[in-house]
Amino acid sequence: MSTRFDCSDPEERAAGVTAAAEAVRQGRLVVLPTDTVYGLGADAFSPAAVAALLAAKGRGRHKPSPVLVDSPRALGELTDALPDAGRALIEAFWPGGLTLVVRHRASLDWDLGETGGTVAVRMPDHPLTLDLLAATGPLAVSSANLTDHPSPQECADAHRMLGDSASVYLDDGRTPGVLSSSIVDVTGPVPVLVREGTIPAPRLRAVLPDLVHA
DSSP: OOEEEETTSHHHHHHHHHHHHHHHHTTOOEEEOOSSSOEEEEETTOHHHHHHHHHHHTOOTTSOOOEEOSSHHHHHTTOSBOOHHHHHHHHHHOSSSEEEEEEOOTTOOOOOSSOTTEEEEEOOSOHHHHHHHHHHOSEEEEESSOTTSOOOSSHHHHHHHHGGGSSEEEEOSOOSOSOOOEEEEOSSSSOEEEEOOSSOHHHHHHHOTTOEEO
C-alpha cells in the first residue's frame, strides 16, 4: 500500500524524503515533484526497479528512462566523455530544464533499457527533489503517468494513474508546467537539439552557436 506525504508541512517533508529514500534502497518506486511535472522514480542501478518503473507506465525498453542527478559532479561519475559543449550547457542551464544525452561509462552496472550506450541526464531545479537525490544518488525518473496519458502536475493525478505501483508519494503541490525539458545530444561531433522544450533554441544557441536540430 502506498503512503502520501504532504511536503508543504516541514515535518512531513522530512519524513517523506526519508521514507522515499528507504523505498528506493529497497528497489521500490516513488513519485516525486520536479520543476516540470511529477515523476516516477527508481534506483538507476537496480535493473529490477527500472523494469518495474517501465512496467508501471506501460512503457517498453525501446524508450529507456532518463536519469536525474543532484549535481554536475554526479553526472561526472556516470560518463567519461563530457565534451566542452556539455560543460558549457551545464554551466548555463543547470539546475533547470535541460537534459543532456551523453555516453555513459561502459563499466556501469545498470540497465535503463535499450540505450545504445548513452544516457539522458538532467539536474532538476526543485529543492525537494534535489534533497531526495542527495540521499539516493542518481534516479531513473520518467513522468508519473501511464503511457499516452497526460503528464501530471498534481500528485493526486499521478496516484490515480499509478496507484500502489509506487510506494511513496511526495506531494509538494502543483508543479510549474507540463512543458518538457529541452534535450541536447552531445555524443557526436556537433551538439544536436533533439527536443525543444522549456529552454528555447535561441537561448541554447547563444551558448552553442553550432547547435543543430535533429
